[in-house]
Amino acid sequence: MSEIPLVQLLTPEGERVTHPEYESTLGKDEIFGMHRDMTIIRRLCNEATSLQRQGQLALWAPLQGQEAAQIGAGRALQPMDFTFPSYREHGIAWCRGIPPEKWLRLFRAVDHGGWDPQQYRHSVPTIVIGNQALNAVGYAMGVQRDGAEEATMVFFGDGATSEGDVNEAFVWAGSFDAPIVFFVQNNQWAISEPTVRQSKIPLYRRAEGFGFPGIRVDGNDVLAVHEVTKRALAHAREGGGPTLIEAFTYRMGAHTTSDDPTRYRIDADVEVWKHRDPLERVKAYLVRQHQVPASEFDATSAEADALAAKLREDVLAMDSPDPLSIFEYAYADVHPLIEEGKRDMIELGVGGGAH
Amino acid sequence: MAQMTMAKALNEGLRRALEDNPKVLLMGEDIGKLGGVFRVTDGLQKDFGEDRIIDSPLAESGIVGTSVGLAIRGYRPVCEIQFDGFVYPAFDQIVSQVAKLHSRSHGVYKMALVIRIPFGGQIGAIEHHSESPEGYFAHTAGLRVVSPTTPNDAYWMIQQAITHDDPIIFCEPKCRYWEKGEVDLDRPPRGLFDAHVAREGTDVTVIAYGPSVRTAVRAAEAASAEGRSVEVIDARSIAPLDFPPMVASVQKTGRLVVVAEAPANASVASEVVARLTEECFYSLRAPALRVTGYHTPYPPSRVEEEYLPNIDRILDAVDRVMGFES
Amino acid sequence: MWKVAVGDTIALNQPLIDIETAKATVELPSPYAGVVTKLHGEVGDVVPVGAPLIEIEVGGGDAAPLATPAEPATTPQGEGRTAVLVGYGVATNEGAPTRHRRRGGAVAPAPAPPAPITSTAPALAPRSTPPVRLYAKQHGIDIESIQGTGRDGLITRSDVERVVSGGTPRARSAPAAPTGVTRFVGHELAPWESGPKEERIPVRGVxxxxxxxxxxxxxxxxxxxxxxxxxxxxxxxxxxxxxxxxxxxxxxxxxxxxxxxxxxxxxxxxxxxxxxxxxxxxxxxxxxxxxxxxxxxxxxxxxxxxxxxxxxxxxxxxxxxxxxxxxxxxxxxxxxxxxxxxxxxxxxxxxxxxxxxxxxxxxxxxxxxxxxxxxxxxxxxxxxxxxxxxxxxxxxxxxxxxxxxxxxxxxxxxxxxxxxxxxxxxxx
Missing domain, CATH: 3.30.559.10 (Chloramphenicol acetyltransferase-like domain)
Structure with missing residues (x-):
């Protein structure tokens, strides 16, 4: 792996290791639960890829390889915390309790969002790279002004760290001690651009320059990610200010279903990372340390298959929205051009089931 | 009733909004101790504290981007962009998030934020301090754009904008900041999005907004001396445009001139002309004309008088529409 | 390369074939579970998007043909899109020159009979201002029958008034002498190639x-x-x-x-x-x-x-x-x-x-x-x-x-x- 220090509590071989500052207190059931989470989101992600290949989705952004980063972080959140995702945070959405078919509405191109962000405490997806970092800091400043003990967490990738908005978000967060956790999943690739193109120094070290702590964690180690995130969230809730967590991981699949990674990266690298699979190490650990029988893993797989079948069913049943619905939330208040547009569509016989 | 400058009226309007709703907060560069480079926020930080009158780091996308988050949290942020020409770093946040989040969240998020931008020329400034970017925002669905032209409008419109649930780009004609006028502290003159007949007339309708309204009224006075009766409409709301009173005026006069500092190409002025041509086709005795800044970068201010719509250029347009054979 | 053969029983999402598209070689997962009854195309064939690729008998005995997906995908309906790198692809039926809807709600109505064409050259449309047009219209006068006396033949309000009051309009002038070739009965005719097959000119005026x-x-x-x-x-x-x-x-x-x-x-x-x-x-x-x-x-x-x-x-x-x-x-x-x-x-x-x-x-x-x-x-x-x-x-x-x-x-x-x-x- 890298020479740079990173927090790891579970090796790729499934061995528990100690860290001077971080120790996981999770028991067998919780760890098994995280393995279940990771199994399910991997399975759902594969189903979504198939659905895209079969013409049922316009696009899909797979998360293979990043399951531990997302489940570890997602399971560290408290219910009242608020999260700001990019468009690949399916694992976080899962942890926030958002039904999988809602994640796919965006990719089915029937919606730009898909869920009620207040209900799930998980904002709508942000596709413009890095925009959400500033939005999240602003939200955290609101939490701060409310005197609430809530943390805000924002997700983005290594590519986003080059965006002005992310750097401005660091400035704001540092300057105002915003109760926020920046969670960058360094999956090594921004489509075809390697991380070294974004930064000459490890990403977590950026934080120092903005005046708050940064830490690199083994993004394929769900225990370490969970522990590091839990600590950073608590730090934020307690008024300690922001933290930058760099989850060092690898995007095993393509950037999206429209991408062809074989054009810019070599199989050997991917092979190396296959041995660091986030699911396998947990399974090995559970089998070895807690004697979890194969049947329990089989049950998880069956559950994942069932969820995938349900997802397929839900996606296939997902119709185009009523064209008139485009006017519904363009503005909060009455707007003459919206009324005019609606009238025009109706007069042309569009919408209201006529489509 | 009170006499005050537009800058003071804005200050008083902001003060009242801050008093009325604890969720209202201000963010911008130099707005705290300094009171803003135009002193519009003078004294507010002293009275409302640093948590509500937030001196921001020097990054416009940061100002707007964090305000979005504050709005999601239920606050009603009022951002100050120091000058028109400095709003572009925030353009991405304004267009990609401010304008779209209400829709993307199916109405769950209210983007109840106001982005104040001192805009327009006529102040003899150096580059980037005299621009008219309102058209970019007027073009963007999800945003509203307004501009007060009198202290009374400024006092009320800023409060109306802050209480409105949609994001509002609030364009302040900076060349009018120091003009005094009567402010009615008890009753708003009209709705936030209502156009207003600033001067009545029968021969030609001149529609203007922001800094151009006063120029248009003065041109109307000059035209009157030449025996021509010019009606001036202050659009006040740039997006949406309040067309009914404009339509009524053009149906009365049959002649239309639109005045704005922003270059005409693909502009708000062009939209006014297009729409009124559509709505008032059978009333137009002459082609509608636009008197605007020329299609150049904003010039060095020593020649801005020639660049901007001035009384001569407006009168020339009035002559042309009046002289058109019909 | 086909990963299945005729007669194979296959599962949902089972890889069927590698397809080389403009951007990548991708595995096509089967959208159906069933028995393969037919394969269309050999290895190396270039298959058009939307063409049948494989037929699978699903449960009830109906063969479900699977068309080649567009790149990266077909529409949910799987038809009529041209591949681009992102999204369902470009809808090809969007520009079809067929009217589907008409204001008022009628769907695909019978085409209206062609209106008599009075002039094909826009330059020859009678010049006037909108209020004068309205005035003429209100008096049931066809603006085209009026000869303008204004600058460059502009039809003025007084021209219309003269017709309204029964006076004779004066002959309308033209900005430039027309060529005798395209001008006919007071109309500028479109060129032979570009004009309509049949053109009807109302008999009025001069x-x-x-x-x-x-x-x-x-x-x-x-x-x-x-x-x-x-x-x-x-x-x-x-x-x-x-x-x-x-x-x-x-x-x-x-x-x-x-x-x-x-x-x-x-x-x-x-x-x-x-x-x-x-x-x-x-x-x-x-x-x-x-x-x-x-x-x-x-x-x-x-x-x-x-x-x-x-x-x-x-x-x-x-x-x-x-x-x-x-x-x-x-x-x-x-x-x-x-x-x-x-x-x-x-x-x-x-x-x-x-x-x-x-x-x-x-x-x-x-x-x-x-x-x-x-x-x-x-x-x-x-x-x-x-x-x-x-x-x-x-x-x-x-x-x-x-x-x-x-x-x-x-x-x-x-x-x-x-x-x-x-x-x-x-x-x-």
Whole structure:
């Protein structure tokens, strides 16, 4: 792996290791639960890829390889915390309790969002790279002004760290001690651009320059990610200010279903990372340390298959929205051009089931 | 009733909004101790504290981007962009998030934020301090754009904008900041999005907004001396445009001139002309004309008088529409 | 490479084949579980998007054909999209030239019958301002039937008012002289290639007047004709000589000037030609004053204004009168009074490069002279063929009152005049 220090509590071989500052207190059931989470989101992600290949989705952004980063972080959140995702945070959405078919509405191109962000405490997806970092800091400043003990967490990738908005978000967060956790999943690739193109120094070290702590964690180690995130969230809730967590991981699949990674990266690298699979190490650990029988893993797989079948069913049943619905939330208040547009569509016989 | 400058009226309007709703907060560069480079926020930080009158780091996308988050949290942020020409770093946040989040969240998020931008020329400034970017925002669905032209409008419109649930780009004609006028502290003159007949007339309708309204009224006075009766409409709301009173005026006069500092190409002025041509086709005795800044970068201010719509250029347009054979 | 064979039982999402698309080689997962009944295409084939790829028998025994997905995917309906790198692909049916909806809610209605096309050239749409159009519309007046008197033929409110109050609109002018090729009955026709297969032009305005007049004339006056060829060389020389005189610098002389003078002179000698057969009154009216009509081709069509008391004019007077008449006709400022009372008419077809014509009489007149082009031609002089400027003069006449002898005499007189104009001019 890298020479740079990173927090790891579970090796790729499934061995528990100690860290001077971080120790996981999770028991067998919780760890098994995280393995279940990771199994399910991997399975759902594969189903979504198939659905895209079969013409049922316009696009899909797979998360293979990043399951531990997302489940570890997602399971560290408290219910009242608020999260700001990019468009690949399916694992976080899962942890926030958002039904999988809602994640796919965006990719089915029937919606730009898909869920009620207040209900799930998980904002709508942000596709413009890095925009959400500033939005999240602003939200955290609101939490701060409310005197609430809530943390805000924002997700983005290594590519986003080059965006002005992310750097401005660091400035704001540092300057105002915003109760926020920046969670960058360094999956090594921004489509075809390697991380070294974004930064000459490890990403977590950026934080120092903005005046708050940064830490690199083994993004394929769900225990370490969970522990590091839990600590950073608590730090934020307690008024300690922001933290930058760099989850060092690898995007095993393509950037999206429209991408062809074989054009810019070599199989050997991917092979190396296959041995660091986030699911396998947990399974090995559970089998070895807690004697979890194969049947329990089989049950998880069956559950994942069932969820995938349900997802397929839900996606296939997902119709185009009523064209008139485009006017519904363009503005909060009455707007003459919206009324005019609606009238025009109706007069042309569009919408209201006529489509 | 009170006499005050537009800058003071804005200050008083902001003060009242801050008093009325604890969720209202201000963010911008130099707005705290300094009171803003135009002193519009003078004294507010002293009275409302640093948590509500937030001196921001020097990054416009940061100002707007964090305000979005504050709005999601239920606050009603009022951002100050120091000058028109400095709003572009925030353009991405304004267009990609401010304008779209209400829709993307199916109405769950209210983007109840106001982005104040001192805009327009006529102040003899150096580059980037005299621009008219309102058209970019007027073009963007999800945003509203307004501009007060009198202290009374400024006092009320800023409060109306802050209480409105949609994001509002609030364009302040900076060349009018120091003009005094009567402010009615008890009753708003009209709705936030209502156009207003600033001067009545029968021969030609001149529609203007922001800094151009006063120029248009003065041109109307000059035209009157030449025996021509010019009606001036202050659009006040740039997006949406309040067309009914404009339509009524053009149906009365049959002649239309639109005045704005922003270059005409693909502009708000062009939209006014297009729409009124559509709505008032059978009333137009002459082609509608636009008197605007020329299609150049904003010039060095020593020649801005020639660049901007001035009384001569407006009168020339009035002559042309009046002289058109019909 | 096919990863399944006919007869294989396959599961949902089982890889079927590797497809090489423009951007990547991707594994196509089966959207159905079932038994493969047919494979379309061999390894290496290029399969169009949307073409069948494999058939799978699903449960109930129906084979489900799977079409090649677009890149990266077909629509959820799997049809009609052109691949791009991101998204479902470009909808190809979007631009189909079919109307699906119409305002008011009717779906795909029967096409409306084509409206009569009045003009295909936008430049020729009558120019006016919207309020004037509305005013005309409110009074049930077709703006196209009005001749504008404003700048460049603009139809003004007063033009409409004049029509409303029953006055006659004046002829409309055109900014530039039209070419005779595309202009027809007052309309600018689209080029042969680009115009409609069939074009309908309403008969109104000048066209209506011309048509009515010609029909009235053709079916009431029995037309007869006579013609003569004349050596007009001396006329050409005389005109040339006069034009070079400084005193004549501002006078626009043309062969038409001489023809006009010749015809008036003939009328003085043979007044019968300047007559009118009034069937209703049972009279033939002989006039001893020539109101000389000149057929003028204007952008709006043919009009025939006249020169009153043309028989009293000398060379310069006739030249000026003709110039004024033509200019007014072109400018559309001919007055109604100038259009009535014609007694004799000249139609000058020479400028069109035509030798001769047999015109129809304007109603109320008994003779019309057509003047052909003056062109060099072989001419026999003293039994020798020489080159001369030759012109053909033709005359149509109302045979109810004018017989061949009179017509021939008049024609011969005109011919002699043109053959040697100087003495004739001096004789007047």
């Amino acid at each position: 066209l209506r007047s011309m048509a009515d007049a010609m029909v009235q004339s053709a079916f009431s006056a029995p037309h007869a004709a006579a013609w003569v060829r004349v050596d007009a060389s001396k006329s050409v020389e005389l005109l040339s000589a006069l034009k070079s005189r400084p005193s004549m610098a501002n006078v626009r002389l043309s062969p038409l000037t001489l023809v006009a003078l010749a015809l008036c002179d003939a009328a003085r000698h043979f007044p019968g030609i300047n007559s009118r057969f009034d069937d209703a009154a049972g009279e033939v009216i002989v006039r001893r004053s020539v109101a000389l009509g000149i057929a003028a081709d204007t952008p709006r069509g043919l009009i025939v204004p006249n020169i009153k008391d043309a028989d009293t004019l000398d060379l310069v007077g006739m030249a000026d009168a003709l110039t004024t008449l033509v200019e007014k006709a072109r400018a559309g400022t001919t007055t109604p009074n100038e259009m009535i009372g014609t007694t004799l008419t000249i139609t000058n077809v020479g400028p069109f490069g035509i030798d001769g014509a047999m015109p129809i009489l304007p109603p109320g007149t008994s003779a019309i002279v057509a003047v052909g082009q003056i062109a060099k031609a072989p001419w026999v002089v003293d039994d020798e063929v020489v080159v001369r400027h030759v012109v053909e003069i033709a005359m149509s006449f109302d045979h109810r009152c004018i017989d061949g002898a009179l017509a021939s005499s008049v024609l011969a007189h005109v011919g002699r005049f043109l053959n040697d104009p100087a003495p004739a001019l001096l004789a007047r």
